[in-house]
Amino acid sequence: MFRLETILFEHSKSSLVKYVLTRYYCGMNDELFNLIERLANLLRQETRLEGQSLGLQPVQQEALYYLSTCNRYSDTMLAVTEFLGLTKGTVSQSLKILESNALIIKVKDKKDKRITHLKVTKAGREFLMKTCPPQKFTDAITSLSVDEEFETKTLLKKVLNNYQQATGRTAFGVCQHCKFNQQTSDGIVCGLTKEALSNDDIMLICKEYAV
Amino acid sequence: MFRLETILFEHSKSSLVKYVLTRYYCGMNDELFNLIERLANLLRQETRLEGQSLGLQPVQQEALYYLSTCNRYSDTMLAVTEFLGLTKGTVSQSLKILESNALIIKVKDKKDKRITHLKVTKAGREFLMKTCPPQKFTDAITSLSVDEEFETKTLLKKVLNNYQQATGRTAFGVCQHCKFNQQTSDGIVCGLTKEALSNDDIMLICKEYAV
DNA sequence: TGATAAATGTTTCGACTCGAAACTATTTTA
DNA sequence: TAAAATAGTTTCGAGTCGAAACATTTATCA
Secondary structure (H helix, E strand, O other), X not given: OOOEEEEEEEOOOOOOOEEEEEEEOOOOHHHHHHHHHHHHHHHHHHHHHHHHHHOOOHHHHHHHHHHHHEOOOOOOHHHHHHHHOXXXXXXXXXXXXXXXXXXXXXXXXXXXXXXXXXXXXXXXXHHHHHHOOOHHHHHHHOOOOXXXXXXXXXXXHHHHHHHHHHHOOXXXXXXHHOOXXXXXXXXXXXXXXXXXXXXXXXXXXXXXXXX | OOEEEEEEEEOOOOOOOEEEEEEEEOOOHHHHHHHHHHHXXXXXXXXXXXXXXXXXXXXXXXXXXXXXXXXXXXXXXXXXXXXXXXXXXXXXXXXXXXXXXXXEEXXXXXXXXXXXXXXXXHHHHHHHHHHOOXXXXXXXXXXXXXXXXXXXXXXXXXXXXXXXXXXXXXXXXXXXXXXXXXXXXXXXXXXXXXXXXXXXHHHOEEOOOOX
């Protein structure tokens, strides 16, 4: 995988001080890692620009975006925490800023008073529609054919699923494709909550997703 | 692209206060964006864990990794700045920390005294070999067949190239596939610098890459 | 040639992010 | 009914970030 080589070079002003460095060349394994990191860097950069009008940080926009895509079982602070891979305190603060900007509102759960649902407001949706995904990224995607885009998505989904499983993280996924999603005589039902699901519901992301 | 729908729900304790929200469902365009963001989140999280032993932040590890993969024309602070999409001051500080941890050393350029080359030390290489790419990510990749992995890389490269072009950013790329890379009777030469390139050189990433 | 502009990099500042830990309130467990 | 678990907030200190001012060196060009 790695090739090792020892090289020499001079250090700054102090003449003839030599440092021995070990140098390795990346195997093909690194390449995919590298590509994802670089795409993520560019995305973060563009996201930062898009958020400047409202003074929103990238991480806050990510949280807002997540909340716009998740279902009613997954719109809590803890779910956002899982999704972003951060700690409770950090996420709590980010959400406070989204709330102060009137992009989300907090709605207490009626059954369990500990739980607060986070609902994206009209202003929040409008902001997302303008900015998310960033325009230049969307443009870059169009260079792929429909088949190529589908293929990319399929393969990345495979990697993501495995990665989520390896890290023991909640496997967020689309309700429709979840093993708890059941078609009954009364319509579509969630096997976990036993609640009825609408055609819109099943298109959203759920934190309880399982295959 | 988007489907709009107006929904109603009750707000917290104040009974019967209704909020009108506009809700939209993501078209397929969002999906690729979403996948990359989520993979990046997981990578950042695992990177954070891996760096704890040395007290290294994710962004510092990314800089170190970049420096281990780039050539002698691209191992400067400004190149790292371009690569990470951050500002000079920020990167300068991150590099100072890498230097204080003896993971890189600074080497003044002999021709242009403004330029400082950043060389990864043996300790730096060893740290990277242990931690980069993160183990669980590497494991997740193995779920792909060789062909699938190749296909994914090819497609993501296409997206990245377009994205870099759209943002007007430096298009980092492997020397070997650059248009300035020339095969002459004396060996391989860089058309920009007119310098000879070794077989090792041409495998590294260059900030002057062009197609 | 000599003044001005441009490029490389550092430092400082204030706003923001992050994890850790302590804390409240509610629900579940035993 | 007491103890444990869950959802969420607040506070603290370390670190990240961009912006701007700065120093040094090199390039431009009149």
